Amino acid sequence: MLLSxxxxxxxxxxxxxxxxQQEQTKRPKLYLFYxxxxxAIPPISGFIGATQVGWQIGGGDVTKLTVESTIPLCIIxxxxxxxxxxxxxxxxxxxxxxxTDLTKQQMSGIxxxxxxxxxxxxxSVVGMYPVIWLGFIALLIGAGYSSWLxxxxxxxxxxxxxxxxxxxxxxxxxFALVMAVILLISTVIIWSVGFEPVFTN
Numbered sequence: 001m002l003l004s005x006x007x008x009x010x011x012x013x014x015x016x017x018x019x020x021q022q023e024q025t026k027r028p029k030l031y032l033f034y035x036x037x038x039x040a041i042p043p044i045s046g047f048i049g050a051t052q053v054g055w056q057i058g059g060g061d062v063t064k065l066t067v068e069s070t071i072p073l074c075i076i077x078x079x080x081x082x083x084x085x086x087x088x089x090x091x092x093x094x095x096x097x098x099x100t101d102l103t104k105q106q107m108s109g110i111x112x113x114x115x116x117x118x119x120x121x122x123x124s125v126v127g128m129y130p131v132i133w134l135g136f137i138a139l140l141i142g143a144g145y146s147s148w149l150x151x152x153x154x155x156x157x158x159x160x161x162x163x164x165x166x167x168x169x170x171x172x173x174x175f176a177l178v179m180a181v182i183l184l185i186s187t188v189i190i191w192s193v194g195f196e197p198v199f200t201n
Contacts, residue, residue, distance in 0.1 A: 006118045009149060017156040020115065031111045038121055039081045043074035045127035050197075055130040069198035076190055081121075084179045089113035091175045099168040100158045112157060116172075119145040147173060 008016030047070055049055075054064035092109030120142035126134050150173060155165030191197070 005115065006122070009115060009118065010145075013149060013152055014156065017153045020111070021157040031108070031114055035085060035110070035114045036082065038118070039085070040078055041121050042081060042124035042127065043078045045125050046077065046130075047071070047074045048128045049130040053129060055132075064200045066198045066200055069196070072195050073197060076187075076195065080183050080186065084176075084183055085113045085117055086110055088172070088176050088179055092172055095168065095171055095175075096158070099164055099171075100160050112153070113176075116146050116150050116153070116176075119149070 005016055005020055008019070050065040051067050051070050052064075054062040056062050089108065089110030089112065092112055094109075096109065120139075123138040123142040126138040151166060151169045154160070154169040154172070155162050158165065158168065160168065
């Protein structure tokens with residue numbers, strides 16, 4: 001269900017948002033299951049790229065990370081992704097009363113946050129081939145499309161005007177960017193307390 005909706009958000013996003021808004025009230029717990037499964041894509045891709053493929057700068061040797069040092073980092077990143085999406089969803093629910101008259105049962109913030117981040121999660125598969133320019137392009141495309149889904153979807157799923165939807169979406173985007181910065185800072189702190197990556201060469 002989630003994957004079909006994800007494809008629909010690429011093929012016909014406006015109609016798909018309407019469908020999502022109607023369906024999520026019937027099986028909200030199923031979306032949490034999909035979130036837990038799909039959030040594993042970025043750390044698994046990163047693990048394969050860092051330990052099996054490696055990366056090369058200029059004409060130098062291929063650099064890889066040891067499996068032992070990468071596994072804890074991947075586990076930490078997985079919980080970071082899940083917690084980031086869940087906390088953003090909770091923030092959406094918290095801000096809902098300011099912009100809409102809907103209840104959580106009519107549209108869950110976690111469901112909204114999950115779909116918004118799908119482009120970034122799907123494009124994270126490029127992590128299996130860790131090339132800086134490729135990863136940067138994938139990040140730009142994923143972030144751009146996620147932002148567009150946010151601004152186009154909020155007025156539809158929360159049944160508000162485009163003007164009010166833009167304000168709500170901007171608040172969500174601001175919170176999500178703050179969460180991203182917090183996760184980056186947390187990563188640096190975690191590396192400094194004994195979980196730093198270990199290179200094979």
